[in-house]
Amino acid sequence: MLEQMTARLDFHGKALMLRSQRQQVLASNIANADTPGYVARDFDFAQALQKAAGANGTRATEGVAMTDARHLSLQGGPGSPKTDLAYTVQTQPSQDRNTVDLDRERANFVDNTVRYESTLRFINGHVKTMLSAITGQ
Amino acid sequence: MSMFSIFNVSGSAVSAQAQRLNVVASNLANADAVAGPDGQSYKARQVQFQTVPMGGPGSAGVKVQTVTESDQPGRRTYEPSHPSADGEGYVTHSNVNPVEEMVNMISASRSYQNNVEVMNTAKSLLLKTLQMGN
DSSP states (O other), X not given: OHHHHHHHHHHHXXXXXXXXXXXXXXXXXXXXXXXXXXXXXXXXXXXXXXXXXXXXXXXXXXXXXXXXXXXXXXXXXXXXXXXXXXXXXXXXXXXTOOOOOHHHHHHHHHHHHHHHHHHHHHHHHHHHHHHHHHHTX | OGGGHHHHHHHHHHHHHHHHHHHHHHHHHTTTOSOOTTSSOOOOEEEEEEEEEOSSTTOEEEEEEEEEEOOOXXXXXXXXXXXXXXXXXXXXXXXXXXXXHHHHHHHHHHHHHHHHHHXXXXXXHHHHHHTXXX
């Protein structure tokens, strides 16, 4: 019963974790905008979220073998969803082999910020809905 | 919590850019210097940035790897009455190119601003996350 109530919250929680990870990757790109030889990184958010949300049990325990029936499942643990980091496509070649496009990174950063905040609002709205259902007022 | 490492990443970038600004400032200050502390003319300095991995696979900070000195020949002017003039009456100034340094300064200050902006955004997001459920 409780699981049904929190299932949607769980989804938004995963989305929030992925958003914060992407925020961090974008911050690294912006930080390294002047570093020679740095290759900008990013990941496909939609794909990562699908992976994290789609296969609930299998994703969370990836990399950890459960060899005994008494082993605790890692599902829902503090571990963050895994992301496949890729490299961004270079828009303009530069002499120092740096592939950061600062304008694009800034745009992505702002976009990610807004989406992070909207995910937060979804969570808050959901919590409010559940609270009002619990108190019955 | 991965959002907190943004402060490390952007903080390292801010300090690296501040060091770059520092080097630009000393280059510009010595643009007309005739002799440095060792008697030689001042050589323009330049920082070299390097990526530093910080925790996760996607988080990369910056540090100043080395400060290199330019080996361009210094600017020579004919001033026979100058106390530092050589036998032929030429004075060797520093090899700083002020135009280059100004460009470098603007670039460093923009990057600094960018990273401060990133930190501000991360801070406001984290504060909003703290109030989750309210």
